Amino acid sequence: MSWTDYASAPAPGTPICPESEVGTVHSVQVATPRGSFPLLIARTDAGLRAYANACPHQYLPLDSRGPQILSADGARLMCTAHGASFDIATGAALAGAPCGLDAVPVESVAGMIRIAAG
Ligand code: FES
Incomplete structure (x- = not known):
């Protein structure tokens, strides 16, 4: 399943939150016209990942x-349900899950993180 398969997948350009709100990991519900989309934003050595x-x-x-x-x-990002873990920089599964997390393209423009064009 890809993140774009969610009915609530936000469109490119959708604002998410100010970049200043993101420490290392930030969990946010992105409001869209079709419901809220659950997103994790991570600040890594390689830049922002979502x-x-x-x-x-x-x-x-x-x-x-x-x-x-x-x-x-x-x-690593670790799932609190049963302990699966994922590489914070790539989303790749390290343990406990059959595949990695779905990466969502994001960009920071003038201090605001938003959904980037895929
Ligand atoms: S749902 Fe995440 S480890 Fe089971």
Whole structure:
């Protein structure tokens, strides 16, 4: 499943949040005309990354059982439901999930993060 398959997938240009709100990982519901879209934004050494907040194990939000989804070393996103983990910079599955997180293209323009053109 790709993030664009969600009925609520936000269109390119949709504003998400000010970049200043993003620490290392930020979980946000993006309001769209067709409902809210769950998004994770991560600040990595390679720049901003964003993923649909749906763990490919059982499609629960990674933070369904609490906000602590960043590994102690800051390199992985960890699902609070059953412990799957993902590379924070690529979304690739490292353990516990059959595939990686769906990357969502984002860009920061004048301090505002928004959905980029794919
Ligand atoms: S839903 Fe994420 S590990 Fe099971």
